[in-house]
Amino acid sequence: MSGIRIDAIEKRFGAARALEQLTLDVEDGEFLALLGPSGCGKTTLLRIIAGLETQTSGRIFIGGRDVSALPPRERGLAMVFQNYAVFPHMTVYENVAFGLRMKGATAAEVNKQVERAAGLLHIEPYLERYPAKLSGGQRQRVAVARALAVQPAVLLMDEPLSNLDALLRLEMRSELKSVLNSSGTTTVYVTHDQTEAMGLADRIAVMHQGVIEQIDRPQALYERPATRFVGGFVGSPPMNFIDMPVKAGLARLGDFTNPVSTGRDTITAGIRAEDIAVVERGGLPFDVMVCEPLGATLLLTGRVAGQLARVAVRPDAVVAPGDRLNLEPSPGRIVWIDPANGKAIGQAA
Amino acid sequence: MTNNRLLPYLLIAPATVFLVLLFVVPLVQTIALAFMDNGVASLTNFRKMAGDLNFGLSIGNTFLLVLAVIPLQICMALVMAMMIQKMDKGRDLVLWIWIIPLGISDLAAGLVWLAILQDRGYVNTVLNMLGLVDGPVNWLSYEAPVSLFVGVVLAEVWRATAIVLVILVAGLQLIPKEYGEAAEIFGAGPWTRFRKITLPLLKPSIQSALILRTVLAFEVFAVVYALSGRNFPVLVGEAYAWQHVNQNNGVAAVYAILVMAISLAATVIYIRALRTPPEMQP
Numbered sequence: 001m002s003g004i005r006i007d008a009i010e011k012r013f014g015a016a017r018a019l020e021q022l023t024l025d026v027e028d029g030e031f032l033a034l035l036g037p038s039g040c041g042k043t044t045l046l047r048i049i050a051g052l053e054t055q056t057s058g059r060i061f062i063g064g065r066d067v068s069a070l071p072p073r074e075r076g077l078a079m080v081f082q083n084y085a086v087f088p089h090m091t092v093y094e095n096v097a098f099g100l101r102m103k104g105a106t107a108a109e110v111n112k113q114v115e116r117a118a119g120l121l122h123i124e125p126y127l128e129r130y131p132a133k134l135s136g137g138q139r140q141r142v143a144v145a146r147a148l149a150v151q152p153a154v155l156l157m158d159e160p161l162s163n164l165d166a167l168l169r170l171e172m173r174s175e176l177k178s179v180l181n182s183s184g185t186t187t188v189y190v191t192h193d194q195t196e197a198m199g200l201a202d203r204i205a206v207m208h209q210g211v212i213e214q215i216d217r218p219q220a221l222y223e224r225p226a227t228r229f230v231g232g233f234v235g236s237p238p239m240n241f242i243d244m245p246v247k248a249g250l251a252r253l254g255d256f257t258n259p260v261s262t263g264r265d266t267i268t269a270g271i272r273a274e275d276i277a278v279v280e281r282g283g284l285p286f287d288v289m290v291c292e293p294l295g296a297t298l299l300l301t302g303r304v305a306g307q308l309a310r311v312a313v314r315p316d317a318v319v320a321p322g323d324r325l326n327l328e329p330s331p332g333r334i335v336w337i338d339p340a341n342g343k344a345i346g347q348a349a
Numbered sequence: 350m351t352n353n354r355l356l357p358y359l360l361i362a363p364a365t366v367f368l369v370l371l372f373v374v375p376l377v378q379t380i381a382l383a384f385m386d387n388g389v390a391s392l393t394n395f396r397k398m399a400g401d402l403n404f405g406l407s408i409g410n411t412f413l414l415v416l417a418v419i420p421l422q423i424c425m426a427l428v429m430a431m432m433i434q435k436m437d438k439g440r441d442l443v444l445w446i447w448i449i450p451l452g453i454s455d456l457a458a459g460l461v462w463l464a465i466l467q468d469r470g471y472v473n474t475v476l477n478m479l480g481l482v483d484g485p486v487n488w489l490s491y492e493a494p495v496s497l498f499v500g501v502v503l504a505e506v507w508r509a510t511a512i513v514l515v516i517l518v519a520g521l522q523l524i525p526k527e528y529g530e531a532a533e534i535f536g537a538g539p540w541t542r543f544r545k546i547t548l549p550l551l552k553p554s555i556q557s558a559l560i561l562r563t564v565l566a567f568e569v570f571a572v573v574y575a576l577s578g579r580n581f582p583v584l585v586g587e588a589y590a591w592q593h594v595n596q597n598n599g600v601a602a603v604y605a606i607l608v609m610a611i612s613l614a615a616t617v618i619y620i621r622a623l624r625t626p627p628e629m630q631p
Contacts, residue, residue, distance in 0.1 A: 088631040102535055150535065
């Protein structure tokens with residue numbers, strides 16, 4: 001049992017609040033991603049869980065044990081750092097063995113675990129080399145192997161793939177997922193890359209300005225964002241936000257109408273680029289400005305009643321800049337957002 | 350094109366000329382002086398030096414001083430650098446105060462400690478006030494070799510630890526803090542982190558500090574001279590005495606060459622013993 005309970009954690013740097021009263025449960029064996037733009041407090045939260053940073057108030061429980069006041073080495077966790085932090089003066093073998101040696105494991109146990117971890121991450125050929133002789137991707141593998149060698153109850157990862165090139169990142173991502181799936185390690189993974197979070201995590205906590213905007217499964221987060229921020233941050237291209245005037249319980253823009261429940265006279269429709277069909281007549285008038293063939297889709301950027309919007313259409317569609325199209329969003333997939341507070345309507349957020 | 354190719358050489362020419370005139374030429378002359386006697390090649394000067402009463406004593410004293418001062422300075426500077434590293438506020442102020450002795454010439458430093466340690470100095474005044482001694486005690490006489498030695502060590506440590514500190518602080522700042530954090534996460538306590546992470550990664554800086562300090566320590570003179578005159582003979586002090594008191598620049602040159610040889614040997618030993626292979630550098 002090694003779930004993590006984050007109980008009303010707050011962190012202030014002088015007058016500035018980095019984290020505001022965060023409460024969060026990570027279940028045993030779960031992979032949770034902390035997703036947010038830089039400066040949102042996700043790394044601070046991770047470092048507080050690790051014990052590298054001290055919270056201003058609040059408590060951290062790991063496996064039911066209050067570790068709030070314990071130094072990092074007594075918290076029973078492992079961590080992978082953004083810049084790897086692989087010790088340059090030790091061989092790869094000694095790096096991977098480091099945690100085990102600190103625990104006073106026997107030589108046989110060290111050997112067994114190093115070989116297991118090295119096997120998982122395919123670094124057996126480099127065990128006797130020094131990290132300076134390795135590529136970035138190989139060093140990253142060493143850092144992960146070092147963390148897995150101690151068979152931690154909890155694994156913390158701070159943007160572990162951000163220093164790798166795009167192709168390597170994709171490869172490491174799927175490899176990480178399969179390695180961590182089989183080990184069943186409770187993992188907290190910090191990233192600013194929403195595709196990474198979507199691809200890896202069981203659940204994603206989207207953070208913004210020191211608060212958690214929404215926690216949910218990746219698909220739910222994508223389809224039903226609780227706030228405008230989440231809709232705009234998760235998914236590529238970001239969700240479209242189109243303001244529509246409301247009259248008598250009906251949102252109307254161009255020839256498009258939809259019943260909505262709001263007391264305000266404007267409402268924001270959050271619509272994903274792929275949830276829009278191009279129709280013969282009616283719907284939303286869309287003036288195409290830019291066409292980007294992305295292979296799987298053709299991405300159109302343009303304006304709906306002066307508001308920026310992106311639409312993904314079939315790659316073989318014949319569209320040119322300057323065209324006017326008629327768009328019909330699928331009503332069931334629209335997220336209606338209160339423009340005053342940026343929160344989705346009809347959701348417990 | 351021609352201009353561009355010549356320019357680097359032109360730019361380094363003044364420094365090169367300066368060094369050749371004021372370093373290489375005197376070096377060659379010194380070597381010539383050492384191996385000559387009345388214009389004939391001979392080892393007379395070496396024999397004179399070896400036969401002198403103070404020769405063995407000055408070698409012994411110099412090595413004793415180096416062996417006492419250098420390890421003490423390295424340990425103290427390490428402790429001080431680690432303490433500074435942990436500070437948040439006032440770090441620069443403390444560092445600034447700690448390196449003040451760097452700005453003081455070694456003769457002045459020797460005089461400062463003379464004022465403290467001489468028979469009517471501050472130490473005796475305080476001890477007298479506390480009733481621990483009756484009247485002035487001569488701590489720096491040749492009859493009190495232990496206290497004289499301790500006095501010289503104190504002055505040297507006070508004067509020259511700062512340069513070691515500066516080198517080590519600079520070295521510590523080059524070590525990314527993630528290494529220590531990673532070690533901490535994986536179970537290393539403070540002492541283990543210091544031994545297994547900080548110390549090995551600081552090795553290049555320690556090597557530089559050791560070379561610099563050891564070479565300078567073998568050249569120790571002004572502090573010793575201020576505190577003891579010739580009661581505590583050291584190598585450079587003997588060179589000075591042969592040159593100016595005995596008016597024999599041949600033997601003085603031999604002493605100078607001896608000091609240079611010892612310094613070179615120490616440097617070679619440090620470079621060999623504390624080598625960091627390129628593959629182990631970050």
